[in-house]
Amino acid sequence: MTDITALTAKQAADAVASGDLDPTELFEAYRAKAAADDLNAYTWVADAAPAANGVATTPLAGVPLAVKDLFATKGVPSQAGSRILEGYRPPYTASVVERLAQAGAPLLAKTNQDEFAMGSSNENSAYGPVLNPWDRTRVPGGSSGGSAAAVASGSAPWALGTDTGGSIRQPAALTGIVGLKPTYGTVSRYGMIAFASSLDQAGPLTRDVTDAALLYRHMVGQDHCDSTSLQHPEEIVLPTAQRLDGITLGVPEDLTGEGVEAGVLARFEETLKVAEELGAKVVRVALPHADYGLSAYYVIAPAEASSNLSRFDGVRYGKRVDADDLLTMYTTTRHDGFGAEVKRRIMLGTYALSSGYYDAYYGRAQRVRTKIAEDFATAFQTVDFVVTPTAPTVPFKLGSKTSDPLEMYLNDYFTVPISLAGLPAISIPAGLSEGLPVGFQLAGPAFSENRVLDAAHALEQAIGFDATAGRAG
Amino acid sequence: MSATDTTATEYETVIGLEIHVQLATNTKMFCGCALSFGEPPNTRTCPVCLGLPGALPVANAEAIHYGLMMGMALGSTLAPRSIFHRKNYFYPDSPKGYQISQYDEPLCLGGQLGDVRIHRVHLEEDAAKLVHVGASGRLHASDASIVDFNRCGTPLAEIVTEPDLRDASTAAEWLRMLRATLRTLGVSDVNMEEGSLRCDANISIRPVGSTELGTKTELKNMNSFRYIERGIRAEVARQTAIVRAGGQVEQETLHFDPRTEAITSLRSKEEAHDYRYFPEPDLSPVAITPDMLERAQAALPELPLARAERFERDLGLSADSAHLLAFRTELGDFFEAALGENGSQAAEPQPLANWVANELVARLGTDADPAASNVAPGALARLVAMVGAKQVTQGGARQVLDKLVAGGGDPDAIVAAEGLGAVGGSDELAPIVEAALAANPDVADRLRGGEMKPIGVIVGHVMRETKGRADGGEITRLVREQLGL
Numbered sequence: 001m002t003d004i005t006a007l008t009a010k011q012a013a014d015a016v017a018s019g020d021l022d023p024t025e026l027f028e029a030y031r032a033k034a035a036a037d038d039l040n041a042y043t044w045v046a047d048a049a050p051a052a053n054g055v056a057t058t059p060l061a062g063v064p065l066a067v068k069d070l071f072a073t074k075g076v077p078s079q080a081g082s083r084i085l086e087g088y089r090p091p092y093t094a095s096v097v098e099r100l101a102q103a104g105a106p107l108l109a110k111t112n113q114d115e116f117a118m119g120s121s122n123e124n125s126a127y128g129p130v131l132n133p134w135d136r137t138r139v140p141g142g143s144s145g146g147s148a149a150a151v152a153s154g155s156a157p158w159a160l161g162t163d164t165g166g167s168i169r170q171p172a173a174l175t176g177i178v179g180l181k182p183t184y185g186t187v188s189r190y191g192m193i194a195f196a197s198s199l200d201q202a203g204p205l206t207r208d209v210t211d212a213a214l215l216y217r218h219m220v221g222q223d224h225c226d227s228t229s230l231q232h233p234e235e236i237v238l239p240t241a242q243r244l245d246g247i248t249l250g251v252p253e254d255l256t257g258e259g260v261e262a263g264v265l266a267r268f269e270e271t272l273k274v275a276e277e278l279g280a281k282v283v284r285v286a287l288p289h290a291d292y293g294l295s296a297y298y299v300i301a302p303a304e305a306s307s308n309l310s311r312f313d314g315v316r317y318g319k320r321v322d323a324d325d326l327l328t329m330y331t332t333t334r335h336d337g338f339g340a341e342v343k344r345r346i347m348l349g350t351y352a353l354s355s356g357y358y359d360a361y362y363g364r365a366q367r368v369r370t371k372i373a374e375d376f377a378t379a380f381q382t383v384d385f386v387v388t389p390t391a392p393t394v395p396f397k398l399g400s401k402t403s404d405p406l407e408m409y410l411n412d413y414f415t416v417p418i419s420l421a422g423l424p425a426i427s428i429p430a431g432l433s434e435g436l437p438v439g440f441q442l443a444g445p446a447f448s449e450n451r452v453l454d455a456a457h458a459l460e461q462a463i464g465f466d467a468t469a470g471r472a473g
Numbered sequence: 474m475s476a477t478d479t480t481a482t483e484y485e486t487v488i489g490l491e492i493h494v495q496l497a498t499n500t501k502m503f504c505g506c507a508l509s510f511g512e513p514p515n516t517r518t519c520p521v522c523l524g525l526p527g528a529l530p531v532a533n534a535e536a537i538h539y540g541l542m543m544g545m546a547l548g549s550t551l552a553p554r555s556i557f558h559r560k561n562y563f564y565p566d567s568p569k570g571y572q573i574s575q576y577d578e579p580l581c582l583g584g585q586l587g588d589v590r591i592h593r594v595h596l597e598e599d600a601a602k603l604v605h606v607g608a609s610g611r612l613h614a615s616d617a618s619i620v621d622f623n624r625c626g627t628p629l630a631e632i633v634t635e636p637d638l639r640d641a642s643t644a645a646e647w648l649r650m651l652r653a654t655l656r657t658l659g660v661s662d663v664n665m666e667e668g669s670l671r672c673d674a675n676i677s678i679r680p681v682g683s684t685e686l687g688t689k690t691e692l693k694n695m696n697s698f699r700y701i702e703r704g705i706r707a708e709v710a711r712q713t714a715i716v717r718a719g720g721q722v723e724q725e726t727l728h729f730d731p732r733t734e735a736i737t738s739l740r741s742k743e744e745a746h747d748y749r750y751f752p753e754p755d756l757s758p759v760a761i762t763p764d765m766l767e768r769a770q771a772a773l774p775e776l777p778l779a780r781a782e783r784f785e786r787d788l789g790l791s792a793d794s795a796h797l798l799a800f801r802t803e804l805g806d807f808f809e810a811a812l813g814e815n816g817s818q819a820a821e822p823q824p825l826a827n828w829v830a831n832e833l834v835a836r837l838g839t840d841a842d843p844a845a846s847n848v849a850p851g852a853l854a855r856l857v858a859m860v861g862a863k864q865v866t867q868g869g870a871r872q873v874l875d876k877l878v879a880g881g882g883d884p885d886a887i888v889a890a891e892g893l894g895a896v897g898g899s900d901e902l903a904p905i906v907e908a909a910l911a912a913n914p915d916v917a918d919r920l921r922g923g924e925m926k927p928i929g930v931i932v933g934h935v936m937r938e939t940k941g942r943a944d945g946g947e948i949t950r951l952v953r954e955q956l957g958l
């Protein structure tokens with residue numbers, strides 16, 4: 001075997017299981033690559049392979065896993081990309097990371113991210129920006145930008161990310177890989193440093209749809225430590241579909257139009273044609289409230305964040321700026337510890353929850369959220385999946401949108417409504433525009449991951465995306 | 474005349490109470506840590522109650538069960554669906570920067586205990602304990618503060634009353650009634666000194682006859698019944714003085730110092746927190762199922778009010794005795810145990826109640842549990858039965874009780890050993906009375922003349938002769954008989 005890191009995770013797992021590949025050798029190959037990474041994708045890399053005893057008989061056979069910084073990992077830096085958690089090493093490990101380790105996926109590295117998962121470009125990180133392996137002058141997307149760059153460049157076989165409003169799907173799209181945002185609640189959030197609790201959901205970033213299914217299969221499960229977690233009603237199986245006969249794809253008529261680059265739209269429409277050739281029917285579908293998704297999202301997510309981030313006060317862990325009195329200690333610690341985007345969202349959220357404004361902002365945003373969920377429920381009575389471009393643009397230049405937060409927020413235009421409705425969605429590569437990756441998003445009803453993965457698999461096979469340019473990055 | 478007394482004629486006091494009760498569950502409200510009872514600091518903690526990044530709360534089913542029992546005991550409406558909210562504030566005792574509490578959908582709404590209506594009962598988590606190192610003992614000007622998270626996350630039920638109380642002593646008395654109810658339910662240790670029962674009072678005054686509420690102040694964290702009474706009195710006096718001087722009471726949160734009686738402001742209305750309540754997204758709403766209600770109902774013991782009613786109805790106790798025994802749970806239990814051990818010669822319930830509530834309490838101390846004393850319930854019942862049968866006098870029985878308290882034992886044996894048996898019927902007593910009259914001819918004459926006061930001399934004489942074993946009433950009867958009165 002020449003380059004074992006050229007194997008997909010599934011192929012590597014099979015090779016280890018059959019005895020053709022030594023799991024320690026596999027870990028070391030990736031460890032070397034991750035340690036040599038120059039995209040700033042990693043915040044920590046393991047310094048040795050774990051003991052491989054018996055790992056070959058586990059479901060994931062020792063295929064190492066890169067994990068977004070915000071997952072608590074015992075004894076390993078877990079800063080959620082923030083200065084305020086400088087030096088923090090948790091005394092416990094997040095449930096999903098623990099679950100995957102039990103299934104045979106050891107921790108390879110922690111990956112860079114936007115601070116507290118707030119961002120769409122990975123430029124809001126205390127560790128500095130991550131570069132896109134397809135073009136180092138461009139962003140990899142965010143907030144799971146480190147995980148995406150790691151998988152796209154081939155220095156990790158697969159990675160864990162989190163998605164609040166698009167933070168798995170958008171960076172997957174911008175780096176030419178697969179990203180799955182599962183149904184809210186199917187993966188435990190215990191140990192995920194929270195951004196917006198009612199939206200945050202962990203998911204896989206992988207080289208192909210099969211790997212996404214394989215990793216997700218071992219992520220799901222109710223966790224007694226997370227009371228919002230639930231048992232997935234189906235066992236997750238590896239996708240096999242080659243055709244889309246009898247499948248109806250809905251293109252939202254309220255969610256296209258301005259802001260979408262011509263090249264992105266062209267790839268989207270070509271993908272619809274591919275779907276039709278595979279037997280699918282493509283129809284227009286109404287999602288009348290989806291256009292309000294971003295507005296509602298930028299009330300709900302900051303509101304929850306403003307409260308979730310209150311615990312970073314310098315008292316117990318992470319950074320503390322000492323001062324003579326408590327209030328000054330709080331304010332200078334938080335002033336120095338949080339980046340600009342985090343502060344902006346804390347202020348937005350604090351305002352939205354303030355007495356006298358709650359109903360006008362948070363209350364109304366929640367009502368919009370309910371309407372959007374109802375829109376999707378109605379849509380799924382006539383279509384099997386809702387499809388959109390994942391992001392409106394190809395990867396943009398570093399620094400090009402940092403001065404305009406609203407422009408930056410538009411990155412999540414297609415992903416946010418699905419997050420608000422708590423639905424599963426996948427982004428798969430749909431070709432290139434200007435030599436840069438474009439993503440195709442496919443969303444289904446709650447708990448329809450098996451169907452979503454199957455449809456994505458059929459499309460993936462037909463599209464035949466060539467990821468080598470990113471891998472070479 | 475004190476300020477409080479004159480207040481009563483011009484102004485009416487309006488008091489509502491907010492009571493925090495630490496629930497005696499096995500584990501904390503939102504994590505698996507055992508509750509702490511004075512363990513070394515920060516030994517009963519975990520990622521959840523330390524508010525570590527990524528940790529999530531899970532609501533304690535036992536606390537919800539206790540909450541439902543409390544709601545049932547107070548006659549509340551139990552919400553079919555109850556949700557937790559976040560109450561956001563920064564303070565080192567709050568590791569998450571918010572307390573998980575309940576806001577507009579509490580577990581229990583409404584209800585009544587005695588004459589006081591209940592507004593609501595909700596569940597929340599206790600804060601950590603701050604220890605301020607340095608001279609002042611308060612946060613300001615202390616050299617350092619140390620946080621002990623053992624208490625953090627202990628389940629609390631907050632009981633809020635309507636403003637139905639009108640004076641300090643009634644407030645304290647009502648609180649005792651609530652405490653007895655909670656103790657009977659077994660949901661809390663209800664120990665004020667140890668902080669498992671804490672009380673805040675909302676206090677306002679208004680002109681007598683007015684139906685509008687005055688501006689209220691909130692008096693925080695009074696940790697004994699005595700302090701509650703004194704604190705409310707002091708605050709009413711303060712408000713009355715302000716209003717009399719033409720001023721206006723300001724809405725503020727106050728602290729009462731029981732040592733100096735001083736009332737100091739903790740924060741004014743302007744400084745009041747905006748807690749930015751919003752539904753806790755980390756917890757699913759609690760759906761109260763018929764099964765949960767059934768279990769709570771089945772777990773309800775007989776409550777003090779019902780017990781008092783039963784004592785009155787079935788045992789013919791006076792209302793005062795019935796309430797006293799029912800609300801002093803340990804006295805009621807002892808009384809019932811004594812009644813249950815009544816032998817063939819029964820003690821009457823009312824005299825037995827009197828002996829428990831008066832003679833026994835006087836000897837053991839107000840707060841003692843008689844079950845822990847030397848006096849067996851059956852022994853007291855036997856003693857009271859002997860008094861009823863005039864086998865021993867009241868005075869003799871008191872001496873027997875002294876012996877029982879000192880070293881336990883059997884009343885019959887003590888009476889026999891000490892020669893305390895009553896000097897029986899008129900056959901035995903008549904000659905002694907006759908001798909007493911003969912020995913005091915002047916007294917006999919005055920009695921014959923219709924003056925009854927000097928009879929005490931005769932009774933005293935007979936008592937001396939019988940060593941107190943004679944019945945005073947019987948002596949008087951014999952005196953009248955012998956003198957033909």
Ligand SMILES: [Zn+2]
Pocket residue numbers: 501504505506517518519520521522523626
């Ligand atoms: Zn704990």
